Amino acid sequence: MLNVSFLNRCVGAAAISKNGWRTLYFADNGHRNETQPFRTTKNYSSDHSTSEEASKNHYTLIGVGAVGALLGMGLYWKLQQEVVSAATIEVGEQKKGLPTYTAEDVAKHKTKDTKIWVTYKCGVYDITDYVSQHPGGSKIMMAVGGSIEPYWDLYAVHKNTEILEILETFRIGNIVPPKKTDIKDKNDPYGNEPKRNPVLIPSSLKPYNAEPPSLLLTEQFLTPKDLFFVRNHLPVPVVDMKSYRLEIGIEGKNKLKLNIDELKKNFPKMYTASVVQCAGNRRSEMTKIKAVKGLNWNNAAISNASWAGATLNDVMNKAGIDLDKCSHKHIVFEGMDKGPEGSPYGASLPIELARQLKNDILIAYEMNGTELPRDHGYPVRVIIPGVVGARQVKWLNNIYLSNEESTCHWQRKDYKGFNASVDWHNVDFEKSEAIQQLPVISSICDPAEGTELESGAEEVTVKGYAWSGGGRAILRVDISADGGKTWMTADLQPTNQSLYKTWAWTLWEATVPLPANHGGKAELTCKAVDVSYNCQPDNVEGIWNLRGVLSNAWHRVNVKIPS
Amino acid sequence: MLNVSFLNRCVGAAAISKNGWRTLYFADNGHRNETQPFRTTKNYSSDHSTSEEASKNHYTLIGVGAVGALLGMGLYWKLQQEVVSAATIEVGEQKKGLPTYTAEDVAKHKTKDTKIWVTYKCGVYDITDYVSQHPGGSKIMMAVGGSIEPYWDLYAVHKNTEILEILETFRIGNIVPPKKTDIKDKNDPYGNEPKRNPVLIPSSLKPYNAEPPSLLLTEQFLTPKDLFFVRNHLPVPVVDMKSYRLEIGIEGKNKLKLNIDELKKNFPKMYTASVVQCAGNRRSEMTKIKAVKGLNWNNAAISNASWAGATLNDVMNKAGIDLDKCSHKHIVFEGMDKGPEGSPYGASLPIELARQLKNDILIAYEMNGTELPRDHGYPVRVIIPGVVGARQVKWLNNIYLSNEESTCHWQRKDYKGFNASVDWHNVDFEKSEAIQQLPVISSICDPAEGTELESGAEEVTVKGYAWSGGGRAILRVDISADGGKTWMTADLQPTNQSLYKTWAWTLWEATVPLPANHGGKAELTCKAVDVSYNCQPDNVEGIWNLRGVLSNAWHRVNVKIPS
Incomplete structure (x- = not known):
């Protein structure tokens, strides 16, 4: 028995193209207030948009007659503008007399040829005949061969008595409940990872790396935190905020130490909307030509968020350092995530680039208006706008000037470009420059x-x-x-x-x-x-x-x- | 009768590859002291190289046994390290009994199939059998179908008794002297153009636009002034230095006026080696796909020189303007070259770009160590490093802040990018941004x-x-x-x-x-x-x-x- 109890102020609107139903926009203010439909107006302030603005836009869409058309076309969909209180439906419960399938069985059913299956709770559903009628278009295909629940968590409008009843008409079986594997290995360095949104598509689990479904990526100008792609090189550190200090200075010398409150209170808080992109985004296209080493990213190892923090320049000045006058050649950032041998993840920028960007680089403690999630560097990461993600060190606790670039593996022996005739038998990582600013x-x-x-x-x-x-x-x-x-x-x-x-x-x-x-x-x-x-x-x-x-x-x- | 009287300190050296004679390097210190052979040493200071350094390098090449090899291979060439005094040879004089050809006839003979002809003074020569033996490699092909004299002015080592005698053995005819066309039209706006190096390959004569032969382009890090590609949109202005003033200020307001001495003396003199490239460089490759409008440049509408002058920032500060604080949106540069209707050539930069480059932009009065040639903006041009040539206004006499970008045709209706499906029937120049910084x-x-x-x-x-x-x-x-x-x-x-x-x-x-x-x-x-x-x-x-x-x-x- 399922309780559908959370569907407040839910608005769905559909836009019509010449060819019929095309796209369904959501502004689910109760569940997710960052959703913004596409707009072409010139003065759109992307950093400061509100859910009120988003709603206004939806009502414009509704104004083109979407409501009437929706009903007229007889689709299995209902525009809801009122609170739906609790509803109780027998959907997704175990049903006797139906065949039983494993998750692996379901995963084999993703196309019309093999039939298209999804699961909801204990139910298995063949939705082959439904997908072409889905008002949200091809987005439904994100869920095929698996559970639709994570997507319905994203688009809570689906948790609606009518829709659940329709779903149940496609019921073909029960699913074998997955075995519980709650036994934790206390020695597992990955034993303290954060919870993640199950719609993320992992390219590796330990360390955890994952991208959102491409179809969701560009729904919002600011990527929601739980959809922001995750690129971890090592286990996510557990940070003790009582002892946390950010150290700033010169290599080998005493450094300024700031706790999180000092970082927040002692410097002007600056904001920037900025992309983080993995150097390997879209790697899967290269793999098709010839094998490469690296996570098999599709095209969503990139996301865009609003970040807030102190500027690098302000923080360095507080440590008594003038970036324009220092004679060091590199600025190094170190995180709290550590490899098996105990050395931290790190990266560096040539000092000339740090000078150019000194007022744009943020020592960031906020992402989309609230604190950083653990996967994105809680409590502090460096945001280096325009530069590859690998240099935007997460779980940051050390910034220092040096005459050497970071000695970290990922700075010196990775994330560099070579031509197509260089392979592992003849590569010399010293012959290439570390990737910093990325191409178009x-x-x-x-x-x-x-x-x-x-x-x-x-x-x-x-x-x-x-x-x-x-x-x-x-x-x-x-x-x-x-x-x-x-x-x-x-x-x-x-x-x-x-x-x-x-x-x-x-x-x-x-x-x-x-x-x-x-x-x-x-x-x-x-x-x-x-x-x-x-x-x-x-x-x-x-x-x-x-x-x-x-x-x-x-x-x-x-x-x-x-x- | 020809006098060969200028061959001082002339050094020729040849390098040998596995396949025999490949390249001949020249360091003709009497005639051209910017010639520098290619080097791969790390600490090569390209801006301050001297002919002494160049010679040292040649002697190293000589050291590999080039002299002996030259003689041993029986080539028609002689290494000269002594002064050749005046020699008198009957080479290139009119010869009775030989056929007479026009310049057009000669121009048809550029390949082995058609035979390869050149002219020298009044003589026509068939050098088909010689070109493969030329110690300077394929560079000889630059001269085919025309006069070799401009190239021998560049490489004065050729003006040598033996070489002239060898040339005469290939004599096949006399050339019809070109008609003298010295009658000047006083109303011709192009009546006061400077003299140009005849090796330049014009893409238009009025206005004059020309590029050096590609083979010569990369012989030197700093392009010699007379080989630097020329891009004029209008006639070259004749500047009266007594009345010349550079005006600096805000549009519509009184401006600071500087004469050339004030510009030179009142500001620190800064140097930069910087490329000027036409937006249309390599246009001829596009023309092969489908017709385009523009000069049919090969790949040499680009050159690199050392420039000296005052920085834009210093000059603006003198005029009481702080670029970082001004509220204007553009900085406009105007030249003294004027169209038929009297309006000057002009260009502008977005103020944000001017701020980024304020200490790198030069109000330049020197090129490769001496004053600017007329074709390159005498007495003053702006050098905007990293930006397309069209914005680096020559014959500069006006710099001002404005809220509008330059109204000049070449800023607003030209030098913008579009995709391949936009053509003259559907182009809207307002829909694209003026080209500023250029791609790789x-x-x-x-x-x-x-x-x-x-x-x-x-x-x-x-x-x-x-x-x-x-x-x-x-x-x-x-x-x-x-x-x-x-x-x-x-x-x-x-x-x-x-x-x-x-x-x-x-x-x-x-x-x-x-x-x-x-x-x-x-x-x-x-x-x-x-x-x-x-x-x-x-x-x-x-x-x-x-x-x-x-x-x-x-x-x-x-x-x-x-x-």
């Missing part, structure tokens, strides 16, 4: 690879992100539905940042006509241009490298168009 | 397109330049001799500039094995990576645009390999 990138997040568009579709709405390192604003994103023969310019969501200090990503959207003779399929392609008119390389082959980093070729997504 | 580029300068390598060659030495806008250093240049299947990393000539303020270009060189089964031809390819790991796009097609700007695809050069 863009990616299609919606539709996902392999999506089946509506039958007879004549156009497709494409959404994604674009970003460039070094603060270089995105000037243009080009989209093609014919594999690069013709291009359209996407609408860009304003970042409200300046042309030369655009640290946040640019979300974009374009509705592109499908080629007349598409033969049932189309290749969607995107490429971006930054303010320095840098562009993306056409193909992965020319940028392939043994570590699979810097994978920023034109992004290509194949879709099917049933006749 | 590299190019092969030697060998030139179509070069015939030595018979049976197994490897090829490739030379060129690489550069990126925004001060981003070049980290790596990759070279392929199999059209991009395998890559080698080139040796880079150090710039002695920092990673994030590399305003100068990076010259590079690589000796690459030719593929085993080359079938008589090979495609050489280069691509570069900058400190932000931006890379070049693979193909021209994806970056084609109606103005043919930003042409930075992998550069490809085809060579022949006779068996």
Whole structure:
């Protein structure tokens, strides 16, 4: 028996395109107040948007007649604007007389050919015939072959008596409950990891690394904390806040020590919306060419959040250091996450780059308005806008000037670029510079690879992100539905940042006509241009490298168009 | 009758590769003291190299036995280290009994198939059988179909009795002297243009635009003034230095006025080695895909010089302006070159970019150690490192803050990027940002397109330049001799500039094995990576645009390999 007791102030609205139902927007203010629909107005202040603004926009959408159309088209969906109080339904409970499946069985059913299954509590459901009618479009495909519960936690509008009843009509079986594995190994260095959102797609468990489903990534300008991709090199440290001190100074000398309150109270609190991206984002495209070493990231090892903290410059000045005058060559950041031999994760910036960015680098203690989650560096991380994630050290407790770059493995023996003819037998990591500022990138997040568009579709709405390192604003994103023969310019969501200090990503959207003779399929392609008119390389082959980093070729997504 | 009277301290040396004679280096200290051979030593101070250093390097080359080899191989060449006094030779004089050709006739003879002709004074020569023996390699091909005199002015070692006598053995005819066209039209706005080096290859005459032969471009880190590419939008102004004033201030207000002496004496003199590149460099590659509007530049609409002057910041401060605090949105530069309607050439930078570069932008009055030549902005131009040439206004006489960007045609209706599906019927220049900082580029300068390598060659030495806008250093240049299947990393000539303020270009060189089964031809390819790991796009097609700007695809050069 299931209690559906939490559906306050829930608003669902749907936008109509020429081809019928396309996209469902949610502004679930009770559950998640960061959700923002795509907008093209010029003066959109992305950092300070409110749920009130978001709602206003939804009502505009509703104004185009979505309500009437929804009912008229007879979809299994209901627009709710009133509180739904507790409802009690026998959905997902064990049912006698039905076959029993394991999670592995369910995972084999992800396509129309194999039938599309999901689970809810103890129930197994074949939703093959439903997916094309899902008002939220292809997003339902994120859940196939597994549980829909994490997605319904995200989109709580689904926890609705009618929807649950409809779900139960697709019931085909029961699932074997997974064995409980609560026995903790006290010696496991990964025994104190935080809880994570189950929609995250792990690329490794120990250390934990995971990205959100690509379809969710660009729904919001600011990525919610629990959807922000996670890149941990080592176990997440457990920090004792009583003894925590951030040390700032010069290598080998006495350092200024600040506790968290001193960090918060003694310096002006500065804000910036800034991207963190793994050097290996989109590595899976390189793997297809030739094996590489690294986590097999799809295109969502990148996220964008609002960060707050003290500037590096203010903190260094308090420690008596003038970055413009110091003679040291590097600034080193060290975390509290430690390898088996006890040495901490660390990274460094050339001093010249630190000088350029000294008022933009944040010693950050807030993410999207509240304290950092453990996976993102609680209590303090450094945010170095425009620079690869690997240098934005989490669980930060040491900042110092040095004449040497960080001796950490990931600074010296990793995260560097090589050409496609360098492989493990002939690589010399000393011959390349550590990756710092990243090149221009863009990616299609919606539709996902392999999506089946509506039958007879004549156009497709494409959404994604674009970003460039070094603060270089995105000037243009080009989209093609014919594999690069013709291009359209996407609408860009304003970042409200300046042309030369655009640290946040640019979300974009374009509705592109499908080629007349598409033969049932189309290749969607995107490429971006930054303010320095840098562009993306056409193909992965020319940028392939043994570590699979810097994978920023034109992004290509194949879709099917049933006749 | 020809007098050869100027051959002082002339040194010629040749380097030997596995495949025999490859390259001839010159250090003609009497005629040109900027010539520097390629070097790979780490601490090479490119800005302050001397002819003494260059000579030292040559003597090292000589030390490998070049002298003996030269003589031993019986080439028509003589190493001279002594003064050759006046010699009188009947070379190039009119000769009775020989056929007479026009310049147009000669211009048709540039390949082995059509025979290779050159002229010297009144003589026409068929040097088809000589070119493969030329100790200077394929550089001789720069002169084919025309006069060799401009090249012998560059490489004065050729003005040598023996060489002239050898030349005369190839005599086949006399050339019709060109008609004198000294009648000047007093109303011609182009009636006061400066003299130019005849080796420059014009892409237009009025206004004058020209690039040096690609083979000469990367012989020196600092491009000699008379080889520096010329990009004029309008006639070269004649400047009266008595009345010349540089005005600095705010639009519509009284301005600070400085004469040239005040500019030189009242501010610290700062130096920088910095590239100027036309937005349309390498446009000819785009033209091959589909017609574009613009000068048909090859790959040499780029040069690198040492500039000296006052910083923009110092000059603005003198005018009472603090760039960091002003509220204006643009800084405008205006020249003294004027269009038919009287409005000057102008350009502007967004104020944010001007702030970032305020101590790097030079109000320059010197180029390579002496005053600016007229073609390069005498008496004053602005040097904006890392930014497209079009904004580096020449003949500068007005700098002012404004809330509008420059209203000049070339700021608002030109020099902007669009995607390949935008053409003249649907372009809207307001929808794109004016090009400022340029993307990463590299190019092969030697060998030139179509070069015939030595018979049976197994490897090829490739030379060129690489550069990126925004001060981003070049980290790596990759070279392929199999059209991009395998890559080698080139040796880079150090710039002695920092990673994030590399305003100068990076010259590079690589000796690459030719593929085993080359079938008589090979495609050489280069691509570069900058400190932000931006890379070049693979193909021209994806970056084609109606103005043919930003042409930075992998550069490809085809060579022949006779068996």
